[in-house]
Amino acid sequence: MKMKTLSVLFAGFCALPLSAQETNSLAQFQQRLDAMQANFERTLAAQRAEIDALKQELAAQRAAPPRPLLAETPPVASGASVLSAPAAPLRIGKGASYMDIGLVGTFAAGGSTANDFESLQLGGHDPNQRGFTMQGVELNLQGAVDSYFRGNANILFSVDGGGESFMELEEAWLETVTLPGNFTLRAGQFLSDFGRINTQHPHSWGFVDAPLVSARLLGPDGLRNPGARLAWLAPTPFFTELSFGIQNSHGETAASFRSEGHSHGGGAKEGVPFGFRHPDNDRGVRGFGDLLFTPRLATSFDLTDTQTLLLGVSAAFGPNSSGGSGDNRTQIYGVDAYWKWKPANAHGGFPFVSLQTEAMLRRYQLGAFDWDENADGRVDAGEVVDPGTGLPAVLARETVTDYGFYSQLLYGFRKDWVAGLRFDYVGGNTADYERLGLTLDGAALGRDPVRDERWRISPNLTWYPSEFSKVRLQYNHDDRARIGRDHSVWLQFEFLLGAHAAHKF
Amino acid sequence: MRTLLLGFAGILLAFSAQAKLNVVCTTPDLAAIAREVGGDRVDITTLTRPTEDPHFVDAKPSFIVKLNRADVLIHGGADLEVGWLPKLVEQARNAKIVSAAKGNVRCCEGVQMLEVPTTLDRSEGDIHAAGNPHYLVDPANAKIVAHHLAAAFAASDAAAGETFQANAAKFSAQLDAKLTEWTAQFAPFKGAKIVSYHKSWSYFAQRFGLEMNLFLEPKPGSPPSAAHLAGVIAKMKEQGVRVIIVDPYLDRKTAETVARATGAAVVDVAQFPGGVKGTEGGYIALMDHLVNSLTKALTK
CATH class of the missing domain: 3.40.50.1980 (Nitrogenase molybdenum iron protein domain)
Structure with missing residues (x-):
């Protein structure tokens, strides 16, 4: 005690005559000492953590199943060799990680004799301007959530024709791993289980752009929305899967249903029927009837050892937002077939021949609609006019039918080379509203361009420098009724980084 | 009832x-x-x-x-x-x-x-x-x-x-x-060089003391280029390599071209029983076939 007082006194005595500068250097010394001590403690903590980690690893290796004994023939150890064990975090790409991360970037360059790219290229991520198009950069994350669920997310980054960047949440869902009774339940935002092309991401398509029929009837970005889907594997000797999806029916990714936007006549987007839609119909879910239902049945057979056939029938039922009453409905039906041949000694997946066809039919109930929306009894700008009366048109409820199909043949004629040929056709019946000779701002409307007949033929050639990149050249010969023929050429580039998720058949 | x-x-x-x-x-x-x-x-x-x-x-x-x-x-x-x-x-x-x-x-x-x-x-x-x-x-x-x-x-x-x-x-x-038998069969060929198409025979080479460092594909999964094959041919001639092995799903024609240029023999091999004729019996039948056909080719 006495010593301490003395030393304090001594320190005080010593400090007294010191100049301010010397006090500073003492403080600096103190600071350095503190820093050194902190550093030492950090190092110690890091070493302790390392020791703990090593201990854990040792415990894990002890817990791992013992290696079978090979007394007589021990494997010869070579330079780079390692014992593969489940506990060792060997891999970054797949399996050992908590999440597989993959990134696919797709760009295109080209041009067309057509100028109306909006109605020429129907898919949301199709090349859609002369010069370069950034079709999308897709980030895919997937993995086991826990022992009950697996998770998947697809986030798409893109740059539109105007140079504006945007982001879309294509998919984000979880799915049960082992539900009893051969069921799988999926919930979240997902691509509706309708046909083949709708559930495939653009990078696994055989062509640069979306088929006309799916882009027109299901929507430019396909049919996808938040919801749930139950799929059942039937106990048949061959593959039979029955699925049933329930999703919201509103939003821009449900184009044939209650997609948003109060679009009128000329403002109607491609993919949506000539829109007579009252803003009151753009609403959320009020009841069960406001949801979208998608049943599907798929079945598959191996025709021979080298040939497989997959057949499916799909449907989508839900309300649409046309008219003013809010009780108009859309039905879409689809059939799809996929056949593939690959010889028993194929190398790297080549050669092969595949044929994929989908046909769809949509019945769209157009609600009754009075174009005199401001109810002033006169023709105002932007109102559709009935030439019979010279007044804003009053349209009765009617159901319009649209249909179409595409058929695509892919021939992997040598390793890493695929030649493709696709035929597209879309059309529809001539509706009453198209027969009336309606005019808008003095111009005749005639046949609805988003429902008019059109066909397209697209040969292409794809080269895969490796599994992780591709270069594709495609020519589109378009023939649109009342518009004419157009020629387009697109060159597409794609790269893949990280995990390459296994593809479904 | x-x-x-x-x-x-x-x-x-x-x-x-x-x-x-x-x-x-x-x-x-x-x-x-x-x-x-x-x-x-x-x-x-x-x-x-x-x-x-x-x-x-x-x-x-x-x-x-x-x-x-x-x-x-x-x-x-x-x-x-x-x-x-x-x-x-x-x-x-x-x-x-x-x-x-x-x-x-x-x-x-x-x-x-x-x-x-x-x-x-x-x-x-x-x-x-x-x-x-x-x-x-x-x-x-x-x-x-x-x-x-x-x-x-x-x-x-x-x-x-x-x-x-x-x-x-x-x-x-x-x-x-x-x-023991297989090892004895390969004993006279210790260090013998064999060319394979894909890098899928490293374990076999290691077990039986063979050298398989030349491949017809330049990198795993990449198709053989003319330049790469010319290099392989030159090395084979230089080192006196006389055997090329090909799996059933790989391009035998490429192997034959290289074989013609070097005077080497092409031997059909498989990793899977039934992949080449005479190996349908199972794992041991497959290994027997591999050892016999390779030692035979190396003897020539």
Whole structure:
């Protein structure tokens, strides 16, 4: 005690005559000492953590199943060799990680004799301007959530024709791993289980752009929305899967249903029927009837050892937002077939021949609609006019039918080379509203361009420098009724980084 | 009526007691070993064909049905089937074979993997993060797999556990005897150089003291270029390499062209029983064939 007082006194005595500068250097010394001590403690903590980690690893290796004994023939150890064990975090790409991360970037360059790219290229991520198009950069994350669920997310980054960047949440869902009774339940935002092309991401398509029929009837970005889907594997000797999806029916990714936007006549987007839609119909879910239902049945057979056939029938039922009453409905039906041949000694997946066809039919109930929306009894700008009366048109409820199909043949004629040929056709019946000779701002409307007949033929050639990149050249010969023929050429580039998720058949 | 029901129940019981394990193997080599270990207590379904490239297999829906009914799934692991198997297991809705289940057997566990990359860089070609997955062409690794299978089968059918262990031990003993023979056959050719198309024979080369450092493809998975082949031809001439081996799914014509330019012989080989004629008998028949045809070619 006495010593301490003395030393304090001594320190005080010593400090007294010191100049301010010397006090500073003492403080600096103190600071350095503190820093050194902190550093030492950090190092110690890091070493302790390392020791703990090593201990854990040792415990894990002890817990791992013992290696079978090979007394007589021990494997010869070579330079780079390692014992593969489940506990060792060997891999970054797949399996050992908590999440597989993959990134696919797709760009295109080209041009067309057509100028109306909006109605020429129907898919949301199709090349859609002369010069370069950034079709999308897709980030895919997937993995086991826990022992009950697996998770998947697809986030798409893109740059539109105007140079504006945007982001879309294509998919984000979880799915049960082992539900009893051969069921799988999926919930979240997902691509509706309708046909083949709708559930495939653009990078696994055989062509640069979306088929006309799916882009027109299901929507430019396909049919996808938040919801749930139950799929059942039937106990048949061959593959039979029955699925049933329930999703919201509103939003821009449900184009044939209650997609948003109060679009009128000329403002109607491609993919949506000539829109007579009252803003009151753009609403959320009020009841069960406001949801979208998608049943599907798929079945598959191996025709021979080298040939497989997959057949499916799909449907989508839900309300649409046309008219003013809010009780108009859309039905879409689809059939799809996929056949593939690959010889028993194929190398790297080549050669092969595949044929994929989908046909769809949509019945769209157009609600009754009075174009005199401001109810002033006169023709105002932007109102559709009935030439019979010279007044804003009053349209009765009617159901319009649209249909179409595409058929695509892919021939992997040598390793890493695929030649493709696709035929597209879309059309529809001539509706009453198209027969009336309606005019808008003095111009005749005639046949609805988003429902008019059109066909397209697209040969292409794809080269895969490796599994992780591709270069594709495609020519589109378009023939649109009342518009004419157009020629387009697109060159597409794609790269893949990280995990390459296994593809479904 | 009651007797009928009882009889029916009796039959059911008897049937379930006799029920064989439903085993699905990804490749025919695993199936061959599973047959040795499982004997008549297992029913084996093989997904790929012996002539097929196991890296690139279509995830056919019929495989989903097979996996849905499996008690045990046997796969090589080490990323060999990574391009097609995970999607199938996901869709199979079978709790017995999901990755964490005891019925999911990753055969590479315990195998001393070769060519494990220290860095993962795809500019080096299509490399496997877990190392070279073609490990079963070393008979020592076949023994490891046999032990795995005995344990896995026993976990699903405890009653036959001893049978499985005995079968595995018998198979191992056969392999040991054979291995002595095979090693003796290769003894005169220690250090002999053999060209292969794909880097899928490292384990075989290591086991039998062969040198396989020349490949027809420039990098794993890349197609051979003229320049690369010219280099291979020059090296073969310089080193006096006289044998080129080709798997059934690889381009034999390329190998023949190189053989003509160098005076080497093309030998058809397979990693899977049934992949070349005369190997249908199983794993030992396959190895016998490989050793015989290669030593014969090297003698010339």
